[in-house]
Amino acid sequence: MGVTRRTLRLGAFLLAPGYHVASWRHPTARANGGLDFAHYRELLHTAERGKFDMFFVADGVGIRTPYNNADELSRWGRFLQFDPLTLLSALAVHTTHIGLAATASTTYNEPFHIARKFASIDHLSAGRSAWNIVTSVTDAEAKNFNRDSQPDHASRYHRAREFMEVVTGLWDSWDDDAFGYDKESGRYFDPDGLHVLDHKGEHFSVRGPLNVARPPQGYPVLIQAGASADGQDFAARWAEVVFTAAQTLDEGRTFYRGIKEQAAAYGRDADQMKVMPGLFPVIGRTRAEAEDKYAVLQELVDPVVGLGLLTQLLGDIDISGFPLDEPLPELPPTQGSTSRQQLVYDKARREGLTVRELYQSLTGGRGHRVVIGTPQDVADLMEEWFTGEAADGFNVMPPVLPEGLDDFVDLVVPELQRRGLFRTEYESTTLRGNLGIDRPARGAAAEFPLSSTGPFQVQE
Numbered sequence: 435m436g437v438t439r440r441t442l443r444l445g446a447f448l449l450a451p452g453y454h455v456a457s458w459r460h461p462t463a464r465a466n467g468g469l470d471f472a473h474y475r476e477l478l479h480t481a482e483r484g485k486f487d488m489f490f491v492a493d494g495v496g497i498r499t500p501y502n503n504a505d506e507l508s509r510w511g512r513f514l515q516f517d518p519l520t521l522l523s524a525l526a527v528h529t530t531h532i533g534l535a536a537t538a539s540t541t542y543n544e545p546f547h548i549a550r551k552f553a554s555i556d557h558l559s560a561g562r563s564a565w566n567i568v569t570s571v572t573d574a575e576a577k578n579f580n581r582d583s584q585p586d587h588a589s590r591y592h593r594a595r596e597f598m599e600v601v602t603g604l605w606d607s608w609d610d611d612a613f614g615y616d617k618e619s620g621r622y623f624d625p626d627g628l629h630v631l632d633h634k635g636e637h638f639s640v641r642g643p644l645n646v647a648r649p650p651q652g653y654p655v656l657i658q659a660g661a662s663a664d665g666q667d668f669a670a671r672w673a674e675v676v677f678t679a680a681q682t683l684d685e686g687r688t689f690y691r692g693i694k695e696q697a698a699a700y701g702r703d704a705d706q707m708k709v710m711p712g713l714f715p716v717i718g719r720t721r722a723e724a725e726d727k728y729a730v731l732q733e734l735v736d737p738v739v740g741l742g743l744l745t746q747l748l749g750d751i752d753i754s755g756f757p758l759d760e761p762l763p764e765l766p767p768t769q770g771s772t773s774r775q776q777l778v779y780d781k782a783r784r785e786g787l788t789v790r791e792l793y794q795s796l797t798g799g800r801g802h803r804v805v806i807g808t809p810q811d812v813a814d815l816m817e818e819w820f821t822g823e824a825a826d827g828f829n830v831m832p833p834v835l836p837e838g839l840d841d842f843v844d845l846v847v848p849e850l851q852r853r854g855l856f857r858t859e860y861e862s863t864t865l866r867g868n869l870g871i872d873r874p875a876r877g878a879a880a881e882f883p884l885s886s887t888g889p890f891q892v893q894e
Contacts, residue, residue: 440826441856442826442856443675443828443869445487445677445828446477446488446490447677448481448491448832448839449515449831450835451463451464451835452832453799455512455735456735458511458512460731468513468515469514469516475525477489477835477839478528478532480836481532482530482531485857485859485860488534488564489532489533489534489535490564490566491535491536493515494575495575496572496578499513500742506742509736509739510742518537519536519555522536522563530863531562531863531868533655534865536563537568538551538568539568539569540590540594541569541590541594545638550645553644553647553648554646555654556649556651560863561864563651563654563865564654564675566658566677567594567673568658568660569593570584587662591664591665591668592637596637597638600633602653602880603879605653606631606879607630607631607644607648608644609627609629610652631643648876650864651873655865655866657677658673658676658677661678661689666692669693669697670699670700674706676708677710677711678709678711679711680803681784681803683819686711686803686822686824686825690709690825693707706872709825709827711802711803712829713803713815713816713828714831715804715805715830715832716728716731716804717807718807719808719845721811724808725806728833740793741753744796747778748778759789760789762787762788781795798833812849816855820855
């Protein structure tokens with residue numbers, strides 16, 4: 435048998451009007467897209483036509499944009515959206531191959547709810563669900579759940595680790611063939627196929643079993659995006675897809691190599707983990723056309739929104755007193771996304787940017803890799819990162835929707851296919867099958883240690 439060639443994995447990371455912070459103001463954008471089911475369905479069909487592995491719906495449990503009053507908030511104009519699990523349940527019946535990924539927080543949910551909901555979507559979609567696991571990063575979300583501020587970084591990850599033990603244990607409540615529905619014998623299920631979790635831990639006491647059969651994929655595909663020391667350790671233990679941000683090829687290679695080494699230290703097969711950086715492509719048939727498209731978007735950026743975005747990316751640190759035309763000063767630690775704060779800080783230092791120039795540079799990719807050019811330019815970058823072991827694929831973040839996704843599917847995907855880097859047909863009807871990630875046997879999660887035996891230890 436011949437060796438199967440490694441090919442790119444692609445996620446469509448779609449914020450309803452587009453990923454650029456001013457996308458909702460663009461003439462072709464659907465400003466109300468976050469509450470327009472037909473808009474999502476159209477995007478999903480386009481992504482499946484482009485043979486994307488998954489359709490990725492980001493989410494937060496609150497309005498996470500920093501604002502001081504209603505006037506400031508009114509300028510953001512892009513925070514309304516459906517609950518992602520409700521949305522994916524509705525979308526599941528409109529496609530047959532593309533994966534359906536949604537964000538849900540371990541800080542503001544209970545394990546039984548999450549286990550049941552994602553198992554249900556996996557059944558409804560015949561094995562195409564994925565969970566983007568987050569610990570949440572803003573006080574705005576905490577204030578919607580009986581708290582004045584979010585738990586500290588280490589506490590959030592401590593809870594998340596136990597959360598995962600419970601969720602995977604609940605998905606393993608039943609053997610794959612437990613339910614025989616034997617009318618003649620009167621046995622609805624095989625009693626030997628039932629496994630009661632009976633978990634009692636520091637954060638959770640959950641008896642089980644789950645009142646949903648084991649998901650078609652065994653577990654929904656597990657996605658994680660934290661890049662701090664805690665986040666990387668968590669990803670190494672649990673993640674099958676790692677969503678990361680990197681500005682340079684060297685940064686990408688360093689992260690790629692490090693996270694796979696950490697996964698191996700947990701006894702995992704590193705090839706079963708797919709590293710997929712975010713990519714913000716602005717595509718034109720010529721470079722000048724692409725640059726003009728980007729310039730139009732940049733002209734639409736409200737300075738209030740630009741500064742608010744920078745505040746958010748720096749972990750909600752108050753930057754109102756920073757001189758706009760001077761370099762970013764040294765920053766105090768944050769309880770928000772420590773990895774994103776460091777990435778933004780490093781970008782400012784590396785490129786010698788003032789505060790104003792920094793927020794202007796972040797309005798598109800927000801720390802993710804930006805490429806502005808022809809389909810060949812975009813494919814060149816993707817191929818370089820893919821063959822250079824900085825990525826197994828990418829989460830594509832179109833600047834404006836639906837136009838940006840159409841451009842990628844119609845112009846970049848054929849170029850990737852021509853180079854032999856991307857599929858022309860789906861390999862499977864399940865997300866795991868298309869990603870090349872094995873289906874876990876019942877109890878597989880419990881086989882790995884809770885802490886690394888290698889050089890990367892759990893950061894409490």
